Amino acid sequence: CNMYLRNNIKYLIPVISKNFVNPDTIFANNQMSLQDIEIYGFDYDYTLAFYSSHLHTLIFNIARDILINEHRYPEGLREYDYIPNFVIRGLHYDVQKALLMKIDAFHYIQLGTVYRGLNPVPEKxxxxxYEGSHVPLEIMSDFYGKSSHGHTMKQFMDIFSLPEMTLLLCVNDYFMKHNIDYEPVHLYKDVKEAIGDVHVRGIMYRAVEADNEKYICYGEQTHAVLRKLSKNGKKMFLITNSPFDFVNRGMNYIVGKDWRDLFDVVIVQADKPGFFNDRRKPFRRVTDKGVLLWDRIHHLEKGQIYKQGNLYEFLRLTGWRGSKVLYFGDHIYSDLADLTLKHGWRTGAIIPELRKEIKIMNTEEYVHTMTWLQALTGLLEQMQVHQDPASQTVIQQWINEREEMRLRTKDIFNAQFGSLFRTYHNPTYFTRRLSRFADIYMASLSCLLNYDLQHTFYPRRTPLQHESPIWPEQTSTGAMNIPFRKSA
Structure with missing residues (x-):
C-alpha cells in the first residue's frame, strides 16, 4: 500500500501544482472593500521604508559593542557576528530560562525549536x-508581546527584533561555552537596553541617513503606491515612532522633497502603542529644523509635522473614524491591535517574509513533500482501527515517516525554527494574532498596485472541522489566478 501510494503520487502533483500562489497577492482575513476606504494611514519603518539586511548587521554590531564597552561584558563577544536568517519573527523568549522558542496558536511549544544559545535544547x-510542552496563559507574553506583570515570556513581533534575538542567543552561547555564571533576567535586560540605545541615541538613524542607498530598498514601489492613492483623491496620513529628521531624509529619498504634499497629517515620535491608549499627551508642532513649538494645537494642518499626541485627540481633530480608515503597519500589536479592537479601523499587515515563504511553497519539492505528508496523515487516520500486529507494524512505520517529513517541511523554511506561519500543521501564535488583528495582509505595499481601488477582498471559506467539504475548494481571491488590475 505504501509503495502503491508512492508510485501514484505523481498523478496527484500535476493537479496541485497548478495552484501556485502569487507572492504579490493581498490576502484577506476579513471581507473588506477598498471602495469603502477614504483615508489611508501608514507606519514608516518596514511599511513605507523597507531596509536591507545591512541594517540588521549594523544594529547587532553596535548593540554588541555597547554591551562590551558600557556594560563590561567580555571582550570575547566580539568574535560573534550577526547570523542572517538564524531566527524568525514571532518567536517567544523565556526571560527566566533564557530559552528562545516557537509556540503555536494553542500555546504548545514546537519541540525541536527551543534554543539556549546557538544550540537546540533536547526535547526531553x-x-x-515545562512539565510537558504547553505554556500556561499566566506566563505567556502580555497583550503587546512584552514580559511584564508576571509574564515571563517575551514575544518578538517586529522585524527590528531579529538582531536582538540573535544577540541574546550569542551572549548566552558565549557564557555557556566559557562556563560563566550569569543571571538570565539581567542578561535579557542588558541586551534589551543595548538594542534600545541603538535607536534612542540616534546611532541607527544617523547611519541610515548617511547612506540611504545601502539601507533603503524598494523606494520606487512605495512612491508609486502613494501617487496612485493621491491621484484617486484619497486622504493619507503617517503615524510613526521614528524622529522627523530620519523620516524626512528617508522620504526625500523614496518619494522626493515634495513628499509632504501627499500626506494630510504627519505625526512623528508617536510612541505607539501608547499613542493609541494614552489620552494625556498633546500634539506639538515641529519646525523643519526640528524645533519643538509649544502652542496648543487646534487643527492638524497639511504640510506641518506633529510630534507625540494621542489617537483620541487625532480622532477629534480629523473626524476620521471607523471603517473608512485603513491603516498599514508591520507590527501586529503596536500598529494594528488597538485600532481594530477599540476603534473599528480597517487594518493591513505588512509581512515581508510572505514573499519568501510563498516562493518556497511553490517549489516542486515542497508540493511533493506536502502531498505525500497529507496522504500519510489520511492513511493513519483511516487505518488506525486495525489492531493486528502486522497492521500496527506498518502504521508505526508510517508514523515514523510522517515525523521525518514534518521535520523536513520545517527545515525547508528555516533550519532552526521553520515557517513564520505554521508549527507543523497548526498555525503559529504569530498567525493567530495576525488573523485576529489584520483585515488584510501582504508582503509589501507594492501589492496594492495590482488592484483597482474598487476591489473587494474576500477571505477564503474553508470548512470548519465539523463541516463537510461539500462545496468546491475555494482559494483566496486572486491567490492562484489574481484578477490584477489591467493597465490602461
Whole structure:
C-alpha cells in the first residue's frame, strides 16, 4: 500500500501544482472593500521604508559593542557576528530560562525549536522544564508581546527584533561555552537596553541617513503606491515612532522633497502603542529644523509635522473614524491591535517574509513533500482501527515517516525554527494574532498596485472541522489566478 501510494503520487502533483500562489497577492482575513476606504494611514519603518539586511548587521554590531564597552561584558563577544536568517519573527523568549522558542496558536511549544544559545535544547529537557510542552496563559507574553506583570515570556513581533534575538542567543552561547555564571533576567535586560540605545541615541538613524542607498530598498514601489492613492483623491496620513529628521531624509529619498504634499497629517515620535491608549499627551508642532513649538494645537494642518499626541485627540481633530480608515503597519500589536479592537479601523499587515515563504511553497519539492505528508496523515487516520500486529507494524512505520517529513517541511523554511506561519500543521501564535488583528495582509505595499481601488477582498471559506467539504475548494481571491488590475 505504501509503495502503491508512492508510485501514484505523481498523478496527484500535476493537479496541485497548478495552484501556485502569487507572492504579490493581498490576502484577506476579513471581507473588506477598498471602495469603502477614504483615508489611508501608514507606519514608516518596514511599511513605507523597507531596509536591507545591512541594517540588521549594523544594529547587532553596535548593540554588541555597547554591551562590551558600557556594560563590561567580555571582550570575547566580539568574535560573534550577526547570523542572517538564524531566527524568525514571532518567536517567544523565556526571560527566566533564557530559552528562545516557537509556540503555536494553542500555546504548545514546537519541540525541536527551543534554543539556549546557538544550540537546540533536547526535547526531553524541554518537557521536564515545562512539565510537558504547553505554556500556561499566566506566563505567556502580555497583550503587546512584552514580559511584564508576571509574564515571563517575551514575544518578538517586529522585524527590528531579529538582531536582538540573535544577540541574546550569542551572549548566552558565549557564557555557556566559557562556563560563566550569569543571571538570565539581567542578561535579557542588558541586551534589551543595548538594542534600545541603538535607536534612542540616534546611532541607527544617523547611519541610515548617511547612506540611504545601502539601507533603503524598494523606494520606487512605495512612491508609486502613494501617487496612485493621491491621484484617486484619497486622504493619507503617517503615524510613526521614528524622529522627523530620519523620516524626512528617508522620504526625500523614496518619494522626493515634495513628499509632504501627499500626506494630510504627519505625526512623528508617536510612541505607539501608547499613542493609541494614552489620552494625556498633546500634539506639538515641529519646525523643519526640528524645533519643538509649544502652542496648543487646534487643527492638524497639511504640510506641518506633529510630534507625540494621542489617537483620541487625532480622532477629534480629523473626524476620521471607523471603517473608512485603513491603516498599514508591520507590527501586529503596536500598529494594528488597538485600532481594530477599540476603534473599528480597517487594518493591513505588512509581512515581508510572505514573499519568501510563498516562493518556497511553490517549489516542486515542497508540493511533493506536502502531498505525500497529507496522504500519510489520511492513511493513519483511516487505518488506525486495525489492531493486528502486522497492521500496527506498518502504521508505526508510517508514523515514523510522517515525523521525518514534518521535520523536513520545517527545515525547508528555516533550519532552526521553520515557517513564520505554521508549527507543523497548526498555525503559529504569530498567525493567530495576525488573523485576529489584520483585515488584510501582504508582503509589501507594492501589492496594492495590482488592484483597482474598487476591489473587494474576500477571505477564503474553508470548512470548519465539523463541516463537510461539500462545496468546491475555494482559494483566496486572486491567490492562484489574481484578477490584477489591467493597465490602461
Amino acid at each position: 529537557e524541554v518537557i521536564a522544564m
